[in-house]
Amino acid sequence: MESPEPEIGALAVRARRAYERGRLARAALGVVPLLPIMAIAALFGDGLMVLWLSGPLVVLSLGCLFIGRGLERAVRPGWSAGFVPLFVALATLQRFGCASGGCAELCAPLCAGAGMLVGAWLGTTMQARERLGVAAASLLIAGLTASLGCAAIGASTLVGAVVGLSLGLVPVWVVRGLASSRS
Numbered sequence: 001m002e003s004p005e006p007e008i009g010a011l012a013v014r015a016r017r018a019y020e021r022g023r024l025a026r027a028a029l030g031v032v033p034l035l036p037i038m039a040i041a042a043l044f045g046d047g048l049m050v051l052w053l054s055g056p057l058v059v060l061s062l063g064c065l066f067i068g069r070g071l072e073r074a075v076r077p078g079w080s081a082g083f084v085p086l087f088v089a090l091a092t093l094q095r096f097g098c099a100s101g102g103c104a105e106l107c108a109p110l111c112a113g114a115g116m117l118v119g120a121w122l123g124t125t126m127q128a129r130e131r132l133g134v135a136a137a138s139l140l141i142a143g144l145t146a147s148l149g150c151a152a153i154g155a156s157t158l159v160g161a162v163v164g165l166s167l168g169l170v171p172v173w174v175v176r177g178l179a180s181s182r183s
Contacts, residue, residue, distance in 0.1 A: 027065035030075070031058055037083070041148040044090045050148050057144040064137055074138035077125055081118040081138070082145020085164070088114040089149035111150050115164025118142070120171070139166070 034057065042050040061079075064071040089111050122142060 023066055023068075027062050030065040030072075031062050034058060034061065034079070037079075037086070037145075038148065041086065041090065044094060045149060053144060053147045057141065057148070060137070060141055060144065064141070070134050071137055074134045075141060077122055078138040078141025079145050081122040081142035082148075084118045085111050085114040085146035086149035089146075093149075111146070112164040115146060116167055117164075119164055119166060123171070 034054075038050060038054045061075050064075050092106065092110055119139075119142075122138060
């Protein structure tokens with residue numbers, strides 16, 4: 001009589017593949033809300049630049065949602081934090097006609113200020129027990145999301161938004177670190 005082990009091994013492999021396909025499908029559905037945002041950014045900004053920047057944003061978001069293990073908690077806060085500088089940049093682009101590098105004296109500080117405010121918000125919403133990887137992924141997703149709008153104006157606004165996000169986030173982490181070390 002032949003051993004049933006090869007059949008069980010093949011069945012386990014098929015089950016694992018089905019499980020992974022299901023996770024990938026669920027992660028792909030989780031990235032769908034980015035599509036209208038990318039379309040708006042492409043419509044009002046530099047379409048080719050938005051396309052180039054959307055790739056890493058979608059891949060990172062998809063990867064975090066697929067992998068799980070806490071990383072999925074980085075996606076929505078990252079998107080939310082990045083939407084504010086994105087829309088500030090697109091609004092200034094439409095209102096003031098900022099072209100690439102054309103009015104960095106207004107647009108860059110606005111993107112940096114928006115980035116700083118949402119960076120502080122992101123720092124307060126990230127729970128103190130979050131792993132550094134989750135917080136870093138959220139910050140990276142926020143920066144990539146902001147870049148969709150800020151890149152249409154110029155690199156200075158993109159740098160301003162990312163620096164603003166970072167500067168808004170770091171003091172919150174420092175205060176939390178000091179508070180947790182005292183308790």
